[in-house]
Amino acid sequence: MLQVKNINVFYGRIQVLWDLCLEVKEGEILALVGANGAGKTTLLNTISGIIRPSSGTISFLGRRIDNLPPHEIVQLGISHIPEGRRLFADMSVLENLEMGAYSRGSWKTRQKTLEEVFHLFPRLRERAGQPARTLSGGEQQMLAMGRGLMSKPKLCLIDEPSNGLAPKLVQEVFQIIRSLREQGITILLVEQNVRQTLEIADRACVLENGRIALEGCGEELLKSEHVRKAYLGL
Ligand SMILES: Nc1ncnc2c1ncn2[C@@H]1O[C@H](COP(=O)(O)OP(=O)(O)O)[C@@H](O)[C@H]1O
Numbered sequence: 001m002l003q004v005k006n007i008n009v010f011y012g013r014i015q016v017l018w019d020l021c022l023e024v025k026e027g028e029i030l031a032l033v034g035a036n037g038a039g040k041t042t043l044l045n046t047i048s049g050i051i052r053p054s055s056g057t058i059s060f061l062g063r064r065i066d067n068l069p070p071h072e073i074v075q076l077g078i079s080h081i082p083e084g085r086r087l088f089a090d091m092s093v094l095e096n097l098e099m100g101a102y103s104r105g106s107w108k109t110r111q112k113t114l115e116e117v118f119h120l121f122p123r124l125r126e127r128a129g130q131p132a133r134t135l136s137g138g139e140q141q142m143l144a145m146g147r148g149l150m151s152k153p154k155l156c157l158i159d160e161p162s163n164g165l166a167p168k169l170v171q172e173v174f175q176i177i178r179s180l181r182e183q184g185i186t187i188l189l190v191e192q193n194v195r196q197t198l199e200i201a202d203r204a205c206v207l208e209n210g211r212i213a214l215e216g217c218g219e220e221l222l223k224s225e226h227v228r229k230a231y232l233g234l
């Protein structure tokens with residue numbers, strides 16, 4: 001579904017991603033794990049068109065996207081649920097959700113999509129009129145995910161959704177990600193919560209210093225000596 005081929009990404013003169021290749025298959029949860037600063041967010045920003053690779057290609061459903069602006073990439077069916085939620089703090093929950101449907105096509109069907117999002121996150125319906133900043137951390141993550149779903153994506157890029165949440169809410173977030181896959185949405189999930197992520201992922205990649213260091217199915221990586229030592233503290 002998504003093919004990232006040999007991309008190199010720089011911030012000024014500093015190289016952050018090195019000749020990176022990655023493939024996301026339709027219908028799967030692909031997890032991308034790695035330490036702080038490894039380049040995970042940079043990779044998601046590159047896929048969604050916020051950052052341009054200096055070389056290499058990115059294709060989605062057979063079409064080159066590495067030269068498209070972010071709004072066109074959203075229209076093709078890729079939604080980015082960013083690190084740190086990035087909500088519009090003073091806008092209401094409903095307005096935040098509507099912002100997710102601004103792209104052509106999804107705007108017309110926004111009422112129906114809104115019902116689907118409210119069905120998935122009943123709390124957002126109850127809070128629809130409140131400013132986003134008044135939500136709890138968990139509710140803000142739900143809103144960020146709901147907003148991301150308003151564009152009717154085929155592929156969701158989700159960056160550290162469990163960050164800063166209490167253990168019970170972390171469970172809930174992972175549950176929701178699973179249910180998205182059951183609805184047919186493909187997921188590229190970035191997480192530092194390595195164990196739980198590998199448990200729900202179909203496949204996973206470990207990113208170290210801007211390079212893919214390991215890849216395999218979730219279970220394989222859970223058993224890998226390197227992953228156990230470096231990421232699970234075993
Ligand atoms: N806007 C930026 N300008 C310069 N360097 C950046 C910028 N964003 C990230 N970096 C650097 O790029 C590297 C990778 O960062 P990032 O992609 O955020 O990693 P991760 O998401 O894995 O924690 C880090 O060394 C970080 O300091």
Ligand SMILES: [Mg+2]
Pocket residue numbers: 040041042083159
């Ligand atoms: Mg990050």
